[in-house]
Amino acid sequence: MIELKKLSKVFDTGKGSLTAVDGVELDIAPGEIFGIIGYSGAGKSTLIRLLNGLEKPTSGSVVINGQDITAINSKDLRKARQKVSMIFQHFNLLWSRTVKENIEFPLEIAGVPKEKRAERVLELVELVGLAGRENAYPSQLSGGQKQRVGIARALANNPEVLLCDEATSALDPQTTDSILDLLVDINKRLGLTIVLITHEMHVIRKICHRVAVMEGGRIVELGDVLNVFQAPKENITKRFVAQVTDTEDSQETIKHLRELYPSGVLIKLVFVGDQTEQPILTKLIRKYTVDINIVQGNIAHTQRGAYGTLILQIKGSQPEIDEAIAFLNAEDVQTEVMAND
Structure with a gap:
């Protein structure tokens, strides 16, 4: 589903170059919930932006479902992005729009007819557990409800990949667990490939099948979550595992x-x-x-x-x-x- 080949991203800071992602090689299988964990500055946020084309790599390639998104023109990239959706830490909702209108927004942009938009919104509201809140505004919602709107909006165009950028770090523990349970349910129902970045090992432990540990722009440890918990090799991985154990x-x-x-x-x-x-x-x-x-x-x-x-x-x-x-x-x-x- 997703192949990263010798992927690097170097930024010019004005005071020299900064290598945010350094030669990352990674394969993510269809239908997998894959976690990327690291502390601030590890390069994980840059890596996830490379996955949906928001950043262009300095070198290497990103192949999603057989298509190299680093080698296509702007028009084709916009089309490819419809199959790669993203949810964010701070929700990024349109505050002047209702729940229904927020979810509907990407369908409007895609030119979906009004009747089909309404039908799709109804499906998504039910899926994320917001029935009865369709006409509420973001200011009237809890943090968990706002993130559910963000998830529903991300699913509007039937993506193949869902990227989660620290999607639960602004939530309390109980709400975090409910959102993680929802992501697992979506993964099972839709067969969606989910890639999430986090600095919390609890998130990795609860829902991920495999995990990559990043440090200094590199993947320093990679494996099934259970195996990583059983026998962490790198010191940074041991510190993350200790968060939970x-x-x-x-x-x-x-x-x-x-x-x-x-x-x-x-x-x-x-x-x-x-x-x-x-x-x-x-x-x-x-x-x-x-x-x-x-x-x-x-x-x-x-x-x-x-x-x-x-x-x-x-x-x-x-x-x-x-x-x-x-x-x-x-x-x-x-x-x-x-x-x-």
Whole structure:
């Protein structure tokens, strides 16, 4: 569906050049919810603007559904953009227009007849959960409702790709979850390819199938969300994962836990998928004469399955502790000794 080939964007700042996107190579499959995460200045906003032709690359190409949008004229680019819609952090609604008129606007521009516009607006209002609010103005809506209008407007021309530029960062956590649930529902119903950029790992964890981590204009880590949660490789990825799991393995964390639990062995367990539902600790306690104390734990649910981390204090004789750890490894639980006596 989307292919980025050696994509770069260099800006002339007047004081020199700034490379915002640096040789990005990426494939996004049809119907995929793909997340791009990075801190401010990572290049993710520039990258998403390259995807819909709002920015021209310095080098490389953007191919969407077989069409290289970096190599077409302005007329064809305008036509191609109808298949690539975008929703924004600050909604970008027309404040003098009602909900219905905001959703209708791109259809007017496309020259869709009035009757068909009305029919399409009705479908979209139902889809995004705004039935009964068609005649309200943006000033009369909550933040979540405004974003639902933005989503409906973006879907008006039946796009193949929906780009989300920090679409939930201006919303409270509960409203964020409702908008993310709506995006998942739209993805499943319409088979829409969704690409979103964010700095919040909760967003990636909740709805994305795969994720690219950006830093300094480059993609430094890429993979299925569940695999990235299970075994993040780069330090920046570990920091993002720690936003959700709260089990960052920094030396300070280990030292603090060691002070709180001075005896025995501290181990970190990682459970993935069906493992999170298995009574592995019950089996461990019944099988070995060791004392188990749960120090810290968290389970996060992704689109590909659940991911759980657990830090345990195990006390007992060293042979029994070694056998207990060997048992966990045999159960395909990723086990890491964090500290011991």
